């Protein structure tokens with residue numbers, strides 16, 4: 001009996017390892033096009049492994065579109081290398097050469113992309129599990145205009161939580177009208193850079209609608225993925241209007257808690273706390289509480 005259980009455990013472990021090994025990923029999708037033209041869509045593939053991948057016989061599909069990746073002049077993607085697909089012509093990303101020009105439209109109302117290898121096996125997908133629209137990215141002209149949908153962890157699964165819009169700060173490439181693209185064609189995603197370098201923070205309460213009085217111990221967990229957690233500096237901000245505007249509560253803290261005397265604040269039911277954590281490189285992570293009240 002013991003031996004059978006052990007055998008079962010080993011099988012499960014092996015199956016999990018195989019499912020996680022991605023040889024090639026769909027890394028970035030410019031489904032909204034660019035500021036120059038909404039039809040100027042492009043797609044970036046990425047090889048996260050330490051071995052070259054030959055795309056001969058591979059296809060990328062979405063909707064009724066089937067793109068034969070073997071038609072590229074150079075079908076080999078080196079370890080850590082990118083493969084850039086531009087729609088209709090090479091001017092879509094005007095200053096970076098495409099690996100392949102394709103035709104076919106990515107609907108702004110959402111689509112699932114599938115990457116299939118030479119055996120027709122699905123190697124990766126993008127935007128699956130999203131009922132309508134896209135997990136990230138923007139078709140808006142205001143704000144971060146035409147932001148692409150970037151994968152956060154390039155080796156991580158196609159979950160809505162593993163996609164984020166380009167942040168408009170880390171960008172490269174220009175569109176057909178020579179305007180900067182809010183994306184990172186043939187370069188590391190802004191979402192990946194932030195994920196690898198910026199501190200994460202989780203705030204432990206207060207709970208939504210909680211009524212506070214007297215002293216509250218505000219506590220949090222902060223972590224710098226590429227640095228020393230003891231060097232993180234913490235600022236706490238407070239909002240009395242549900243998070244529309246914040247003012248400093250306390251600045252330059254180290255550690256993971258702060259005792260806050262709420263009696264210095266007017267009673268109200270639209271309070272929000274925000275904890276900002278800054279690493280020595282100036283990267284900032286933040287977390288906000290739900291709306292709570294002060295009743296002294």
Ligand SMILES: [Ca+2]
Pocket residue numbers: 031032033038041105106107108
């Ligand atoms: Ca589109």
Ligand SMILES: [Ca+2]
Pocket residue numbers: 086089090091092093094095096097098
């Ligand atoms: Ca180009």
Ligand SMILES: [Ca+2]
Pocket residue numbers: 027028044183184185186187188189190
């Ligand atoms: Ca990219």
Ligand SMILES: [Ca+2]
Pocket residue numbers: 196197198199224225226227279281283
């Ligand atoms: Ca850092």
